[in-house]
Amino acid sequence: MNAYQVEVRITPRVGLLDPEGNAVQHALTSLEFSGVEDVRVGKLIRLRVQADSEEAARSAADAMCRRLLANPVTEDYEIALGGVR
């Protein structure tokens, strides 16, 4: 077993209105940052997971996302593995 560093990146589903992202975009525009076309605000969850392999760690994280960490109605998620720690 190794300890794997796992990052779960959760964002509002594509196509779903993101009021928080819109508010941030408006704020950036009012601060005269030009060229910001789209802002989506999500969340980042860092986990350290004991698993036999990178694949097993990814698979465990995916199960966690489907069960608890993300809501499939409103959120998309990506899993990134940062290697053994």
Added chain:
Amino acid sequence: MRVAIITFPGSNCDYDCYKAINDVLGAEAYYRWHRETDLGDCDAVILPGGFSYGDYLRAGAIARFSPIMDAVIAFAKRGGPLLGICNGFQVLCESGLLPGALVKNRSMHFQGETVRVRVDNNQTMFTHLYDRNEILDLHIAHGVGNYVADEESLARLEGDGRIVLRYVDERGVPSDAGNANGSMHNIAGIINEEGNVLGMMPHPERSVESLLGSADGLPIFQSLAAHLSGAGVA
């Protein structure tokens, strides 16, 4: 009528429900702590409003896995009446008992205000003492009450008449201006296919006496009590 009110860490409308049922309605309510695993001897269950687990992760996401929820879900699957109010509605969506989800209000603010709500379906065990299209003054108190669902779910909710309550404007029309929080199709409350699980963002328990500004929420509890005593429509 005996009603089990589930208390999670962070629930804060449990006593309002208790008082509405015991003191105003004259029925019997009791609390059930989230760590318990059986509901006791009840005819109906309420998931009250509040901020269970501080709304961490997503509103209702962690409460949904509380030990008591297995019993709540089993009770609902057997056809037992289950009412989720505000945070309780969020828990119902997270647990899959109702379709869709609740996201941040389009205002991005917590909103505590009285809103107008229309009864679109008065043929349920929770609403049969209202008139169809009756307009209610009810209180909302939420930051995460903006109902979303995919097109297919929305079409089914509409087609089956399962949108029970809608936010409306001063003319009683579910317009964008009358939409309290940005909810799709102005949805304030929906019911499951079997008709025994209602989720709603407005707080009927806060509007049960004219002293509180409105008694428009009381018929929710009266409808349920009448239904359970065999006098209901649904």
